[in-house]
Amino acid sequence: xxxxxELALPQMRATPSTWRxxxxxxxxxxxxxxxxxxxxxxxxxxxxxDFPAYLxxxxxxxxxxxxxxxxxxxxxxxxxxxxxxxxxxxxVAIAMPLAILFTxxxxxxxxxxxxxxxxxxxxxxxxxxxxxxxxxxxxxPKIIIVTLITFFPIVINAVVGLxxxxxxxxxxxxxxGASPLQVFWRFRLPNALPSVFAGLKVAIVLAVIGAIxxxxxxxxxxxxxxxxxxxxxxxxxRQFSAILILSVAGILLFGLIGLLERQLLPWHxxxxxxALVDS
Amino acid sequence: MLIKIEDVTKTYSTRxxxxxxxxxxSLDIKQNEFVSIVGPSGCGKxxxxxxxxxxxxxxxxxxxxxxxxxxxxYTDIGIVFQQDTLLEWRTVIRNVxxxxxxxKLDMVKYTERARHLLEIVGLKDxxxxxxxxxxxxxxxxxxxxxxxxxxPPLLLMDEPFGALDALTRDQLNVDLMRFWxxxxxxxxxxxxxxxxxxxxxxRVVIMSARPGRIEDVVDINLPRPRRLAIRETPQFLEYSRRxxxxxxxxxxxxxx
Numbered sequence: 001x002x003x004x005x006e007l008a009l010p011q012m013r014a015t016p017s018t019w020r021x022x023x024x025x026x027x028x029x030x031x032x033x034x035x036x037x038x039x040x041x042x043x044x045x046x047x048x049x050d051f052p053a054y055l056x057x058x059x060x061x062x063x064x065x066x067x068x069x070x071x072x073x074x075x076x077x078x079x080x081x082x083x084x085x086x087x088x089x090x091x092v093a094i095a096m097p098l099a100i101l102f103t104x105x106x107x108x109x110x111x112x113x114x115x116x117x118x119x120x121x122x123x124x125x126x127x128x129x130x131x132x133x134x135x136x137x138x139x140x141p142k143i144i145i146v147t148l149i150t151f152f153p154i155v156i157n158a159v160v161g162l163x164x165x166x167x168x169x170x171x172x173x174x175x176x177g178a179s180p181l182q183v184f185w186r187f188r189l190p191n192a193l194p195s196v197f198a199g200l201k202v203a204i205v206l207a208v209i210g211a212i213x214x215x216x217x218x219x220x221x222x223x224x225x226x227x228x229x230x231x232x233x234x235x236x237x238r239q240f241s242a243i244l245i246l247s248v249a250g251i252l253l254f255g256l257i258g259l260l261e262r263q264l265l266p267w268h269x270x271x272x273x274x275a276l277v278d279s
Numbered sequence: 280m281l282i283k284i285e286d287v288t289k290t291y292s293t294r295x296x297x298x299x300x301x302x303x304x305s306l307d308i309k310q311n312e313f314v315s316i317v318g319p320s321g322c323g324k325x326x327x328x329x330x331x332x333x334x335x336x337x338x339x340x341x342x343x344x345x346x347x348x349x350x351x352x353y354t355d356i357g358i359v360f361q362q363d364t365l366l367e368w369r370t371v372i373r374n375v376x377x378x379x380x381x382x383k384l385d386m387v388k389y390t391e392r393a394r395h396l397l398e399i400v401g402l403k404d405x406x407x408x409x410x411x412x413x414x415x416x417x418x419x420x421x422x423x424x425x426x427x428x429x430x431p432p433l434l435l436m437d438e439p440f441g442a443l444d445a446l447t448r449d450q451l452n453v454d455l456m457r458f459w460x461x462x463x464x465x466x467x468x469x470x471x472x473x474x475x476x477x478x479x480x481x482r483v484v485i486m487s488a489r490p491g492r493i494e495d496v497v498d499i500n501l502p503r504p505r506r507l508a509i510r511e512t513p514q515f516l517e518y519s520r521r522x523x524x525x526x527x528x529x530x531x532x533x534x535x
Contacts, residue, residue, distance in 0.1 A: 168360045171334045176381040177354040186381075190368045267368050267409040 057237040065241045072226075077245050079222040083139065083211040084253065087146025088204060095151040096196075099158035103188075120152045124210065128217035142214040142222075149210035150203035157202075161195025162188055194268045197261045204257050208250045281465050282308040282331065282433070287340030289326050300326050302492040303340065306484065310432075311463040315476035317522065318486030319531050324469045327491070328435050331467060332356055344433065354382075357426030361438040363418040365410040371421050372397065372406035378428040389428060396424040399461075400454050416447035420454065427458060434466045441471060449507055452478060460504060474510060477501075477518045485525045495525045 039059045045051075046058040053061060066073065098116075102109040124145055131141035165188045173183045215224025223242045230238035261268075289301040300323040308314050316324045329335035330342060333353035342349040357378075365374045372393055379389035397406055400420040402413075410418055419439060426434060440448045452475060459466065470476050476483045477499055485494045499518055501509060509515050526532040 166362070166364075168362060169364045169366075171329070171332070172358055172360070172364050173381070174334055174352050175332055175354060175356055175358045176378055177352075178381050182381060186377075187366070190366070193368075265368065267411060269411070 054234055054236050057240055061237050062240045062244060065237045066244070069238075069241070073223075073241060073245060076221060076223050076226045076242075077249065080211050080215065080224065080246075081249060083142040083146060083214070083222065084204075084207045084249075086139075087143045087210060088150055088207045090143060091147040091151040091154060091203065091207075092200070094147065095154035095199075096158060098151075099155050099162060100184075102155070102159050103162040116152065116155065119148070124149050125213055125217070128214060131214075132218040137218050137220055141217075142211060142219070145214040146207050146210035149213075150207045153202040153206065154196075154199040157195045157199025158192060161192030164195065165191045193265055197257065197265070200257050201254060201261075204253045205250055208246060208253070212246065281310040281312075281345055282306075282467075283341070283343045284308075284327075284331075285341045287327075287330065287337045287342055289323065289330065289335075290338045299490040302490045304492055306493065306496075308465060308467065311465055313459065313466045313468065313479055313481045314484060315468045315470055315480040315482070316484045316486060317470055317473055317476050318491065319488045320471075322486045322488050323491030324486060325437050328437055328467055328469055331433075332358065332435055355431060356433045356435055357429070357431035359419075359423055359426045359434070359436045359439040361441045363410070363415075363422040365418055365422055365425075367410055370407050370409055371402060371413070374410065374421055375425045375428055378425050382429060384429060393424065393428055396427060396458075397421070399457065400424060414447075416443055416451065419443060419451060423451075423455065423458070427462075427464075430462060430464070432464055434464050436466065436468045438469055438471065440475070448475070453507065455479065456504065473519050473522050474515075477515060477522070478505060478507075478510060483518075483522060485522060485529075487529050488531055494529045494531075495522075497521055497525075 043059050046056060051058075098112075102113065127148075128141070128145055131144055135141040135144070169187055169191075170183060173187050178186065211222070212224040212227075215222040216228060219225040223246055227239050227242045230236075230242065284304060284306045286303045286305055287301065288299070288303050291298045291300055304327070306314075316327065318324050326335060330337045331344070331349065331353070333349045333351050336350075344353060344355075365371075366377065369377065372390070375393040375397065376386070376390060378384075379386060379393075394403070394406065397403055400423070402417060402420055402424070405413060405417065410421070413421070419442075423439070426436075440451050443451065456479065466479075468476070468479060473483075480499050483497045483499060485497070486492065487494045497518065501512075501514060501518075523532070527534075
């Protein structure tokens with residue numbers, strides 16, 4: 001029985017020096033390098049070909065706008081961010097119970113699933129004007145659109161995850177005297193989490209799109225509103241500022257979900273760095 | 280008599296009508312007896328085992344364990360499947376302790392026992408690792424520790440070593456024998472391997488293809504404790520041949 005150690009797969013590879021290992025594992029430096037290269041190329045191109053600012057402003061011009069109008073941009077960002085986050089939370093709150101119902105009731109799934117698929121085939125932009133009529137310019141129509149656009153990937157992925165618990169594990173749980181509730185909390189839900197997170201990651205990116213679509217259709221604040229106003233003023237630089245903020249916000253929100261995933265699922269292959277090496 | 284199986288059958292209803300998985304089958308298993316079931320794929324070995332646990336219902340007949348009829352999940356057991364069914368999100372020791380958690384056993388006492396079991400199978404230094412960090416053999420060892428944690432009077436094993444390489448398989452046979460010697464319990468062991476069945480068992484039950492029925496039961500009178508070298512003795516080979524002949528005479532195994 002002392003052979004156990006020899007039978008274990010060797011986990012250790014030759015140990016490189018610390019900074020090398022850090023470089024091999026960290027992703028941020030790579031993203032910084034490619035991001036910097038992108039903006040540099042952009043700046044050089046604008047300078048070299050002398051693009052007029054109403055067509056393509058330089059990154060420096062955008063940066064200047066960001067710095068000078070930071071208070072306005074910040075307050076509009078807060079509005080949009082609030083819509084994104086609140087809509088996302090509402091979406092999760094609706095999608096998760098729905099996914100659980102789908103998992104446990106085949107009848108419910110057959111009844112409701114087609115309706116959900118049906119609503120997903122309708123472009124959200126097409127119904128947004130309706131919401132304007134029904135719910136006005138306020139927060140509510142934005143939340144509804146963000147929710148509508150995000151909840152589909154959350155439901156789909158959660159259902160796949162919840163259904164993926166194999167029968168033997170259920171048997172095992174029952175042989176230990178687990179109640180159906182215990183099977184859910186201790187086996188089915190944790191087993192589904194990697195899949196749930198895959199859905200959440202897609203959804204958070206869509207949430208940003210949803211909020212902007214909603215603001216385009218009718219709003220009196222927010223980054224989407226800011227873009228529309230800037231477009232009518234032919235202020236291209238301002239539009240770029242808003243787009244840049246949206247992109248950064250999207251990346252941060254996505255990163256936040258990823259961080260949560262890493263904290264909750266340190267065991268899962270989507271999180272492990274060695275996944276491709278030893279599986 | 281600990282386990283009594285009397286005229287038990289199993290019929291599954293499918294889209295193409297009922298399918299009979301088991302013909303009337305009777306078998307008694309004594310307390311602390313090690314019984315193996317060998318037979319071709321799909322002969323209903325696993326079904327029979329699951330019916331003992333009450334997790335799969337039997338269609339007709341009676342099953343009783345220690346005098347109690349089985350009509351629903353019977354939890355006084357430990358189960359090991361071919362897939363180790365370790366929970367990927369729990370460390371090795373917490374996987375083993377799951378058994379104690381769900382049964383609401385004294386966690387302090389059983390943590391000690393879990394450590395003891397893991398030590399026996401050489402997983403002492405791995406208790407805080409996640410299953411994905413272990414090899415297949417180590418994972419299956421951990422799942423055996425989980426099945427034994429609460430000292431179950433009945434251990435059900437469904438081809439537990441079927442997915443392992445020959446060397447690891449031998450090692451686990453030895454480990455299992457050691458557990459069984461230290462704390463004897465009734466074992467129903469399902470396998471494809473005749474030599475594994477002879478090596479481990481007091482009795483080998485040979486089943487036919489579907490619908491499954493018992494072709495023969497062979498008592499293995501080899502001295503215990505057995506070492507792996509016993510597999511080369513004439514008596515051992517004779518048992519293997521006898522079981523092989525049953526497969527041939529019943530048409531389970533055909534050479535031309």
